[in-house]
Amino acid sequence: MSVSGANAGSAELLPAGRGVASSYLYPLAATAVLFAVWELAARFGNISPLLLPAPSAIALTTIDKFPVLVHMSIVTVAEFLLGFALAVVIGLPLGALIVYAKPVELTFYPLLVAFQTIPKAAIAPVLIVWLGTGMTSKVLIAFAISFFPIVVDTIIGLRAAQPETLYVARSMGASPLQVFWYVRFPNALPSIFGGLKVASTLAVIGAIVGEFVSSDKGLGYLVLVANGELDTRLVFACVLVLTFLGLAFFFAVEALERIFVRWHVSARQAEASASGND
Amino acid sequence: MARVAAAVVQFPAAVSAEPLVRVDGVDKVFASRTRAALKAVDNVSLAISSGEFVSIVGPSGCGKSTLMMMISGLMPTTKGQISIGKTVVKRPYTELGIVFQRDALLEWRTVLDNILLQVDIRRLDRRAYEPRAKELLARAGLGGFESYLPWELSGGMRQRVSICRALVCSPPLLLMDEPFGALDAMTREQMNLDLQKIWLEDRKTVVFITHSIAEAVFLSDRVIVMSPRPGKVAADITIDLSRPRRLSVREEPAFGRYVATIRQTFQSFGLLKED
Numbered sequence: 015m016s017v018s019g020a021n022a023g024s025a026e027l028l029p030a031g032r033g034v035a036s037s038y039l040y041p042l043a044a045t046a047v048l049f050a051v052w053e054l055a056a057r058f059g060n061i062s063p064l065l066l067p068a069p070s071a072i073a074l075t076t077i078d079k080f081p082v083l084v085h086m087s088i089v090t091v092a093e094f095l096l097g098f099a100l101a102v103v104i105g106l107p108l109g110a111l112i113v114y115a116k117p118v119e120l121t122f123y124p125l126l127v128a129f130q131t132i133p134k135a136a137i138a139p140v141l142i143v144w145l146g147t148g149m150t151s152k153v154l155i156a157f158a159i160s161f162f163p164i165v166v167d168t169i170i171g172l173r174a175a176q177p178e179t180l181y182v183a184r185s186m187g188a189s190p191l192q193v194f195w196y197v198r199f200p201n202a203l204p205s206i207f208g209g210l211k212v213a214s215t216l217a218v219i220g221a222i223v224g225e226f227v228s229s230d231k232g233l234g235y236l237v238l239v240a241n242g243e244l245d246t247r248l249v250f251a252c253v254l255v256l257t258f259l260g261l262a263f264f265f266a267v268e269a270l271e272r273i274f275v276r277w278h279v280s281a282r283q284a285e286a287s288a289s290g291n292d
Numbered sequence: 293m294a295r296v297a298a299a300v301v302q303f304p305a306a307v308s309a310e311p312l313v314r315v316d317g318v319d320k321v322f323a324s325r326t327r328a329a330l331k332a333v334d335n336v337s338l339a340i341s342s343g344e345f346v347s348i349v350g351p352s353g354c355g356k357s358t359l360m361m362m363i364s365g366l367m368p369t370t371k372g373q374i375s376i377g378k379t380v381v382k383r384p385y386t387e388l389g390i391v392f393q394r395d396a397l398l399e400w401r402t403v404l405d406n407i408l409l410q411v412d413i414r415r416l417d418r419r420a421y422e423p424r425a426k427e428l429l430a431r432a433g434l435g436g437f438e439s440y441l442p443w444e445l446s447g448g449m450r451q452r453v454s455i456c457r458a459l460v461c462s463p464p465l466l467l468m469d470e471p472f473g474a475l476d477a478m479t480r481e482q483m484n485l486d487l488q489k490i491w492l493e494d495r496k497t498v499v500f501i502t503h504s505i506a507e508a509v510f511l512s513d514r515v516i517v518m519s520p521r522p523g524k525v526a527a528d529i530t531i532d533l534s535r536p537r538r539l540s541v542r543e544e545p546a547f548g549r550y551v552a553t554i555r556q557t558f559q560s561f562g563l564l565k566e567d
Contacts, residue, residue, distance in 0.1 A: 178396035181366050182457075186413040187386035196413060200400045277400040277441050 097156020109168025156220030167209025171202025318372035347508035355523030389458025
């Protein structure tokens with residue numbers, strides 16, 4: 015029996031030009047075209063810079079206001095990271111408990127769904143009243159908005175184990191805890207990371223929603239201040255920095271995913287397309 | 293009950309008189325809230341001797357997999373009792389190896405680590421079992437694939453790994469539930485030959501579930517034929533063909549007679565209608 019009979023050869027079936035380089039090239043090219051059109055429209059179109067500043071102007075403002083942008087970013091980053099961390103620390107065990115303990119599922123699952131249907135932006139003012147205008151309220155809003163996908167995807171992942179894998183483990187004498195660590199949890203990781211990626215983007219939104227309701231620092235606060243002063247260029251500069259931070263966070267989670275679920279279908283495709291380019 | 297040919301023991305030392313697996317008047321009823329209760333297994337009694345290779349054949353849905361699950365202790369019986377050796381099976385019985393139609397490999401573990409899952413879960417010394425795992429892999433034609441991940445292997449290779457995993461702790465009993473059912477015909481024949489070879493080397497007791505009559509006759513010392521649901525033992529046929537059996541044994545008249553007897557048992561249930 016040879017390796018050629020195995021799936022390893024499937025990389026050759028992918029069309030050429032779908033490698034790692036092009037996976038960066040295409041989105042970068044699309045972004046460049048978008049900014050070029052924007053720049054031209056802002057310069058030569060009859061659009062007030064108050065409504066739509068040119069990308070070059072936004073870039074200059076970003077450089078100009080860099081210290082304050084960094085200062086405000088630190089606050090916002092701390093808020094969404096803490097909110098996300100709290101969602102992970104509470105969401106993962108809660109998901110596991112729901113899968114393993116029927117009473118917990120009966121008690122918490124309906125509440126969880128009900129809680130998720132509440133628009134978080136609507137309860138943000140209440141949280142501010144309860145917890146003050148400081149960081150705690152923003153962390154909690156980021157937590158509240160990002161924790162649902164983590165719980166749900168943990169539940170889905172833990173329930174997705176193939177029955178035969180569980181039978182095999184149990185016939186080796188595995189305890190429920192061993193079944194969890196050796197089979198259920200690793201098997202759930204692709205799904206859990208799906209939830210974490212969704213949650214990572216939601217946590218950023220949560221922090222900004224909190225800052226919009228009431229705050230005295232953070233990028234959301236700076237957006238409100240700049241907007242009040244009709245400083246559209248600074249508003250866009252804030253959005254630019256926020257986009258960058260959100261992307262960086264998302265890719266950080268994705269990098270962790272690549273380390274932990276190297277074996278999963280999604281990672282294989284990336285690998286196959288990488289080797290298909292040579 | 294059709295009892296064909298008296299047992300002519302080819303290897304007298306291998307098959308001892310003491311049954312290893314005893315199934316006594318076992319029923320299995322699946323209760324359901326929305327549908328009528330379903331009786332899958334009906335008053336089955338069997339005795340399987342130590343060192344015997346026994347196949348259970350039957351039409352799909354006859355409860356043969358359910359019977360195997362009950363023998364392994366992974367599923368409780370509704371009525372009756374199963375014992376292995378001196379133990380009455382009440383919970384998952386751990387002194388056995390188990391192989392399913394789906395290979396049930398853990399995708400995140402390498403080939404070697406999948407086999408050593410046995411060792412990890414049983415909290416044994418990895419170093420002591422690694423040579424044995426590698427030797428089993430080599431015997432299965434997978435030497436050098438230790439560090440591969442399951443998705444890099446073909447279906448036949450994966451099932452070989454799953455068989456190695458079942459064998460690594462040298463259990464006295466091997467349960468196999470249609471292990472080659474998902475493989476193509478050619479791979480399946482090779483697997484039959486290799487399984488016979490492995491079995492001849494240390495003569496474990498094997499309970500082999502299949503729906504292929506030819507596969508059952510080729511591999512077994514005894515073929516137990518089950519009736520359609522609810523599954524009962526319809527025939528217990530001793531296969532008296534010398535070992536090692538070659539693929540050409542299937543062209544011999546004796547082989548054809550065994551196959552015909554089993555097929556006629558099926559036809560007596562109204563299965564395999566020819567017009």
